[in-house]
Amino acid sequence: MKKLAFVLLTLFTIGYVQAQKNTTMKKKILFVVTSHDKKGDTGESTGYYLGEVSHPWEVLHNAGYEIDFTSPKGGTPPVDGFDLKDPVNKEFWENTEYKNKIDHSLQPSQVNPANYSAIFYAGGHGAMWDFADNTELAGIASKIYENGGIVAAVCHGPAGLVNIKLSNGQYLVDGKKINAFTNEEEAEVKLTNIVPFLLENKLKERGAKFEKSGLWQNHVVSDQRVITGQNPQSAKSVGEAILKELKNK
Numbered sequence: 001m002k003k004l005a006f007v008l009l010t011l012f013t014i015g016y017v018q019a020q021k022n023t024t025m026k027k028k029i030l031f032v033v034t035s036h037d038k039k040g041d042t043g044e045s046t047g048y049y050l051g052e053v054s055h056p057w058e059v060l061h062n063a064g065y066e067i068d069f070t071s072p073k074g075g076t077p078p079v080d081g082f083d084l085k086d087p088v089n090k091e092f093w094e095n096t097e098y099k100n101k102i103d104h105s106l107q108p109s110q111v112n113p114a115n116y117s118a119i120f121y122a123g124g125h126g127a128m129w130d131f132a133d134n135t136e137l138a139g140i141a142s143k144i145y146e147n148g149g150i151v152a153a154v155c156h157g158p159a160g161l162v163n164i165k166l167s168n169g170q171y172l173v174d175g176k177k178i179n180a181f182t183n184e185e186e187a188e189v190k191l192t193n194i195v196p197f198l199l200e201n202k203l204k205e206r207g208a209k210f211e212k213s214g215l216w217q218n219h220v221v222s223d224q225r226v227i228t229g230q231n232p233q234s235a236k237s238v239g240e241a242i243l244k245e246l247k248n249k
Helices: 002-024 050-062 087-093 096-103 135-146 157-161 183-188 199-205 232-248
Strands: 027-032 065-070 118-121 150-154 220-223 226-229
Touching: 027 050, 027 135, 050 065, 050 087, 050 096, 050 232, 065 096, 087 096, 118 135, 118 157, 118 232, 135 150, 135 157, 150 157, 150 232, 157 199, 157 226, 183 199, 220 232, 226 232
Parallel strands: 027 065, 027 118, 118 150, 150 226
Antiparallel strands: 220 226
C-alpha cells in the first residue's frame, strides 16, 4: 500500500508540475508581413498595411497571446496605410516592445513552427509580390496547420496561401471556403493590370470555394482552421475569429 501511495503521489506531482508549466507558457502567434515596397513599375510605395497588423494584434495581444513577426527578408519591413489617427494603429506603433519586434522581424529560417498555435498573413499590396512563391513560409504554415494550428490571412495576405500544400499533396485552400481582396476591389484601386496575378482568380484555381461581399464590406470566413478576411475593413474580425478558434481548441 505504501508503495502504491508513493507511486500515486509521484504521478500527481509530475502532473501538477506539468500543468503549472503549461499554464505559465506563453501562447504564441506568428504574424507574416511583406518585405516588398513597390507596386510593380508604378513607382508607388507599398508594404504591409498597418491596420491589418494593428487590429488583429490588439485583439490577440489583449487576450494574452504573444506575437512574433516574420517577413520574407527579415529585418525592418516597409509599411503602408500609415494612419496614426486610427487609435489602434497609434497604440501598436507606440508600443515599444512590439514596434521593436516588427522592426526586427525574423527571417523564415529563424522560425520554429512548433512554437506557434496560429500563423496570420497580413495584407498590403506588397504581399502580392513576395508571399506566394516563398517556399519557406509555405512550409512553416503547413507545419503549423498539420500540428493542429490555425492559418489565417486578410486582404492581400491570402497570397501567402495560394501555394501552401499539405503532406498529402493537396493545396491547403482546396475545398475550403476562402475569401480575400476581390477582383472588383482590385479594379476599384486600378491595380488589376499591375499586380502579378489576381488573388481571387488564383485561389479559385487552387480549388477554393471563394466567397465575397460588396466593395469594402467586412467579410470573414472560417473553415477547418483556415480563416480569411476580404479587405482592411475585415482585419479586426479576422483577429476575433482567430481568438474564437483558439478558444475552441
